[in-house]
Amino acid sequence: MLVLWEILGGIFFFGFVGFFSLILFSSLFGCFGFILFWAALIGLVMFLNISLKWIFISVVVVYALLLLKKYLRYQELPDYDGYLATNNNAYVNGKVICKHCGSEHLVHQGLFGRAGRLRYYVCVRCRNWLYRFKVI
Template sequence: MVFFEILTSLFLMGLAGLFSLILISSMFGCFGFMLFWGAMLGFFIILDISFKWLLIGILAFYGISITLKIIRYYQMPNYDEYLSMNANAYQHGQVVCCKCGSSSVANLGLFGMYGKLRYFVCTRCRNWLYRFNVL
């Protein structure tokens, strides 16, 4: 019974995340977002699903996604390694994407706009290029 409860909570959490973030908020705005979560809470009460397992599922999802993001960040090459691995990555005084050749790259933070763990992404093909740390 506990296994079924955990499995149902994880499934509903994924379904709720998909519909609330992608579909509902784009179709109905903030009111649709609140309406959806009100309906989901009612659904949890009707099915008698424990909120404890929902909370554990949410925390596990965010923990796994943060861990995977950090692992992917540290597997990326730094600036010097990127240029040495890709001979055509530096053209006309600019770093370009090794996949599509675009010189339009964006500087992003791993955990937000002001994070110290930064990386460059090609804005055309969304390829992660290289990482660097802000001192």
């Protein structure tokens, strides 16, 4: 069973890292950057004798912590009525504006993807999260 986890963790980890290295390093440094990244990563894993299982577990834990942080930040946002009640100058000429920079250009984004039911409004200019809402 341990060997199976080792193989699955290695496939997932190197596939995940390879995908992002292909996007990031190829666009920054070209093909040489892609090869350099893989050489450095494989050398580091061999030098430190790191088990791929622990790398996979640490990546999953960090990802879960970042999702939890994002969800807690979402929960701290006021809803639409709360945003307007606490910011008297946030509603001008029939439009909601950003309380930080005064911009009228706001977009709503899904918390965990484009089609997510948990959504929040963001100012386009200053990128501050303003208020949340839930799609029914």
